[in-house]
Amino acid sequence: MAKEYNRTQRIGYQIQCELAQLIYREVKDPRIGLVTITTVEVSRDVGYAKIFITVMGQNNNKEIAQNIKALNSAVGFLRMQLAREINLRSVPQLHFQYDESIARGARLSALIECAVAVDSQHPYIPKDTKE
Numbered sequence: 001m002a003k004e005y006n007r008t009q010r011i012g013y014q015i016q017c018e019l020a021q022l023i024y025r026e027v028k029d030p031r032i033g034l035v036t037i038t039t040v041e042v043s044r045d046v047g048y049a050k051i052f053i054t055v056m057g058q059n060n061n062k063e064i065a066q067n068i069k070a071l072n073s074a075v076g077f078l079r080m081q082l083a084r085e086i087n088l089r090s091v092p093q094l095h096f097q098y099d100e101s102i103a104r105g106a107r108l109s110a111l112i113e114c115a116v117a118v119d120s121q122h123p124y125i126p127k128d129t130k131e
Contacts, residue, residue, distance in 0.1 A: 011088070012040035015049055018085045019094075022078055023071070031070035033057070038099045042092060049092040052099035064098050071096040 016037050023035055034056035041050045055067050071078075075094045083091045 008042040008044060008046065011046060011086075011092075012042040012049065014086055015042070015051075015082065015092075016040040018082055019051065019078060022081050022085075026081060027071075027074050027077070029070045029074060031066050033063070033067055035067060035071070038102065046088065046090070046092050049094055051094055051096050053096055054099050054102050068096050068098055 016039070019040070020037050023032065023037075036054045036056060037051055038054055039052040041052070043049070051071075053067070053071070055064055072095070075096075079091045079094060
């Protein structure tokens with residue numbers, strides 16, 4: 001029977017859980033808003049981790065960039081705290097990136113709803129009806 005998760009996925013999940021708590025409780029930077037960690041991708045050698053985040057209520061690119069910059073400046077502190085919480089030989093380098101998939105999904109959903117609304121205004125007439 002194959003493993004359900006490989007090691008890097010398990011490490012990524014644990015990093016995601018720990019970082020969510022650390023950012024909420026320990027990071028005191030006022031530039032950081034309501035940050036949600038959506039995914040953590042860990043490299044095979046566990047040397048690097050990409051942390052994908054969304055910022056709740058922020059659709060302004062300037063504010064999102066400010067949150068990313070603040071989190072990337074707190075990387076040293078976060079790695080030190082992760083080393084205390086996670087039992088790994090070495091904690092991976094952390095790189096925060098904005099996850100655009102949530103915004104893209106909301107935009108596509110709005111487009112689909114708009115198309116359905118336009119289609120519902122026009123009655124459906126089958127092409128192969130004989131009069």
